[in-house]
Amino acid sequence: MLGSVFCAVLAGCLDNVATPLTASNVRVSDPTGWWVLVLGGPQFGSHVQVVRVHASSHSAWPLRGDPVPSLDWQGLPSEDLLGATAIGRFEGGVVSWVIQFPDSQVASAQYQIVGDSAFGAVTYQTSGIVSPSYPLWGVQADSAILLGGRLPWRSRVRALDSIPLVLLRVDDVPTTDLDFLPRLSARGLVAEIAVPSGFVGRPNRLTWEQIRYWTHRGFGVAAHSRTHGGARLGGVDFAAEVVGSLKDLASHGLTTRVFVQPGTWVDSSYVNTTQKLHNWRGALLKTCSRVFEAYAHYPLQREPVPDSMAFGLGHFTISDAVSRDTILAYWQRATQLHSVTVFMVHSSRLQSPDALDWFLDSLADATARRRVRLVSSSDSLFGN
Secondary structure (H helix, E strand, C coil): CCCHHHHHHHHHHHHCCCCCCCCCCCCCCCCCEEEEEEECCCCCCCCCEEEEEEECCCCCCCEEEEEECEECCCCCEECCCCCCEEEEEEECCEEEEEEECCCCCEEEEEEEEECCEEEEEEEEEECCEECCCEEEEEEECCHHHHHHHCCCCCCCCCCCCCCCEEEEEEECCECCHHHHHHHHHHCCCCCEEEECHHHCCCCCECCHHHHHHHHCCCCEEEECCCCCCCCCCCHHHHHHHHHHHHHHHHHCCCCCCEEECCCCCCHHHCCCCHHHHCCHHHHHHHHHCCEEEEEEECCEEECCCCHHHHEEECCEECCCCCCHHHHHHHHHHHCCCCEEEEEEECHHHCCCCCCCHHHHHHHHHHHHCCCCEEECCHHHHCCC
């Protein structure tokens, strides 16, 4: 049963939401499931909220929202919705919520769903005073990428030694990978395949079946956005690119905890300093991933690599007309004791299919002689 305070303010809260949303020209999806939401305003604006929406038996408010633990940008548990009660309904293409907090504050929200993204507004009411309207946005997630809310992550445990660690990453799933990946496999090598999920199955791109073929042979997989676009990403666009791509991979049996930032992103979405993650973007990434490969940290690290380096770790590009001398210089640094290095390849930008055979031969020889240890996921580079 709703508490007396909740009942008293219920109608007034919904009247105070910003301009009512309409359902015209909107493709509506199922409002239930797992959602990663950003509630605007000074109280929650730098956090993300994870909510499991499900049906209830209440006739007027048949939706319930159960808060699920999330992390802030520092990786600390966020308990914004702890103890809150959320009731909702879905009418005319609009989802409406009233959220009662333990301190008697009430939030009201409305949003529409387009595809798997939510767009709307939220207001807060305390002691009869209603706040301005703030934007609300979010993306439908998948329990597989949230681990059912089992946060924070367990610490990584890995035996340390002086053998250098190397990760080879292959980006963007072009069909030229069908030549390059067998060159790795023939030498007993593996790589992390960075997948823009919206590319899969398009002309001149790998299919889901082909990607699964290689993961079944020991190759790792990372989410690499949906569209790999170059435009400045607003709030819901950033969330859809990150959470959406992780969800897409999970739906095809390729669950991963690694997200790789496209180099085409710009402005606040191009993470070349950790300061750019001191906000809801960092909170979203910490909540939904274990590693965020970007441009904030130098590609060459020393063991043990702290988890703080996992958000923004860079790479050395060894395709894209990079000279052999430059690649050799990278390789010499990577083979120093205690080194940890990420190399990245665009197979479609190799000058010829065999252009990196000499590098792969060196990597295979060093691996066989235990001069380096090759891993298939950047998540394996961290912990001690």
